[in-house]
Amino acid sequence: MTDTLAELAWQVSALCAETGPDAFFPEQGVTARDARSVCMGCNVRTECLNYALDNNEQFGIWGGLTERERRHIRRSNE
Numbered sequence: 001m002t003d004t005l006a007e008l009a010w011q012v013s014a015l016c017a018e019t020g021p022d023a024f025f026p027e028q029g030v031t032a033r034d035a036r037s038v039c040m041g042c043n044v045r046t047e048c049l050n051y052a053l054d055n056n057e058q059f060g061i062w063g064g065l066t067e068r069e070r071r072h073i074r075r076s077n078e
C-alpha cells in the first residue's frame with residue numbers, strides 16, 4: 001500500500017459515507033448539529049480530524065469540527 005493509500009485507509013470506515021454529504025457541508029447560517037451527531041459516533045473521527053488539519057481543509061465538517069474550529073486548533077498549534 002502506498003503512503004497515500006495508507007493515509008486514506010480510514011475513509012473506508014467513515015460513517016458519513018452511509019449518510020450522504022449534505023449535512024457535512026451546511027450552508028452559512030445552517031446548523032452543523034446533524035453532522036456533528038454522526039461524527040460523534042464515528043470510529044475514525046480522530047483520523048478524519050487529523051487529515052483535515054494536515055491538509056488544511058477549508059470547507060465542511062471533519063472529525064466533528066467546523067472550519068472555524070479547525071482554524072482555531074491550527075492557530076493554537078503554531
Ligand code: SF4
Pocket residue numbers: 013014015016017024038039040042043044045046048049061062063064
Ligand atoms: S468523523 Fe465525521 S466527517 Fe469524519 S469520517 Fe467520521 S462521520 Fe465522516
